[in-house]
Amino acid sequence: MQFKNIIGQESIKQQLIQTVAENRISHAQLFLSSEGSGALPMAIAYAQYINCLDKQADDSCGECSSCRKYERYIHPDLHFSYPFFASKDVRIAVDVLDEWRSMMLADPYFDMDIWRSKLSAENKQANINIAECHDIIKKLSYKAFEAQTKVLIMWLPEYLDKEGNSLLKIIEEPPQNTLFILVANNQEQILSTLLSRTQIVKIPKLPHATVESYLMDEYGLSENQATEYSFLADGNLIEAKQLVANTQNENADKFAEWLRMGYGNRVLDLTNFVDQIAGWGRENQKNFLKYGISFLRECSLLLSGAEDLVKLPVSAMETAKKLSTHVLNLNMADAIISELEKAHYHIERNANPKILFLDVSLQLVKIIKFKTLPKGTQYIYS
Incomplete structure (x- = not known):
């Protein structure tokens, strides 16, 4: 070496x-x-x-x-x-x-x-x-x-x-x-x-730019793909390689749509989404949840007025701004992150994905649509 x-x-x-x-x-x-x-x-x-x-x-x-x-x-x-x-x-x-x-x-x-x-x-x-x-x-x-x-x-x-x-x-x-x-x-x-x-x-x-360059040079990824994977991996080259191996490059759009389904209380759409994600395979499910956690943390920076610190690619940045303006506030983002972290923990331990994602989807509806946060969280109106 x-x-x-x-x-x-x-x-x-x-x-x-x-x-x-x-x-x-x-x-x-x-x-x-x-x-x-x-x-x-x-x-x-x-x-x-x-x-x-x-x-x-x-x-x-x-x-x-x-x-x-x-x-x-x-x-x-x-x-x-x-x-x-x-x-x-x-x-x-x-x-x-x-x-x-x-x-x-x-x-x-x-x-x-x-x-x-x-x-x-x-x-x-x-x-x-x-x-x-x-x-x-x-x-x-x-x-x-x-x-x-x-x-x-x-x-x-x-x-x-x-x-x-x-x-x-x-x-x-x-x-x-x-x-x-x-x-x-x-x-x-x-x-x-x-x-x-x-x-x-x-x-x-590792800086995001270093991981991006590596992914483009080594795997021939487009700049957008490399930027998304670098953001999700957060400096972890092992994680970035696994993301390439389990290519799932529509995470941003799918996650944003999932939040919108919760905001609109679209139960039928949520049920169909759960059926879809249940067939993705465990690694892709974990990657999706990790993306959601990272994405919402960046949204929290936007909501806190720290846009200069946000590291999202351009397309995902626009989505984050819309969600932060029209749907989310800091307490909501924090509550959803907590639900996603628990879901990731259980997916790693072989929980039934259909039951798990249905439960998380219902929690999204409670948090976003009905503004019901976990106990101990004080809701701050936007």
Whole structure:
């Protein structure tokens, strides 16, 4: 993995390259980012650059023996740790290393849902267990085989429970030329004892323009499509790719029409819409709900007088302005967002979509037409 293969994040790349040039490589680092920002590929590219035998000014060479092994994730001094589902056949992370490498080679941008789909999860919870911690200590106690620096990249240390405290000593006093890189999404869920022993590298969310350009270049999307998907993904490249894979580019019009049906109390139309959406498939239903949540948050900005902060594409912006002027107010938008978030939660847990969307549709009628808000919400008349 070279820096040039990572989407955006130019300032972070330069920052990491500078630490190598100035010999300021902290032995324990935490790459902290939101999902889909490229933190894991960045960690691998950084490790590859450190061990490259012919470093360039702005990237690893990609040609030396070290780089070639890094590109296939088979370098003997590159180790990975990650959440997995323990069983009698899977005790530590290396037991599913083939699946990990295969997924990484296919696309290094992935999340826990994608990783889970590659494994036999059954009804178990993923974690990084004590056996894995002991294996990490064992592996890192060996001398390096080829590289100057041994590297352990731990993806999602949030899945470490108190067993992670067994790693404190080796992180605090590592063997010579050993680098730990933790790649995390949620700082609050990481053991504080681990957190205090790492140098944090914050990797920002990808700008909408970067995601748009990627989608147009990589998938040949029109500017309007790329803009809509970028808005919906909100800087998450994984989410943007999934939206392309589950192409549903009429979300804005369909969602606005759904709101209008609720405003007009058009029960027959709502029933027909529910029948239609029930056949979309679970991923498209989730995407539709996520679009609605994002769209209404942008409407809330309009209603608050913060139009300059709104990131909707032109066509969706016109729709949002009309709805904000003639249909919605802030409390309504907030109440509908709450209903959509609950619906998304239940869709993820295999709720019956027909029953679920019928219920949400009736809630729309109550909120928009009859101005009946959830308990605890004080209605403000426009």
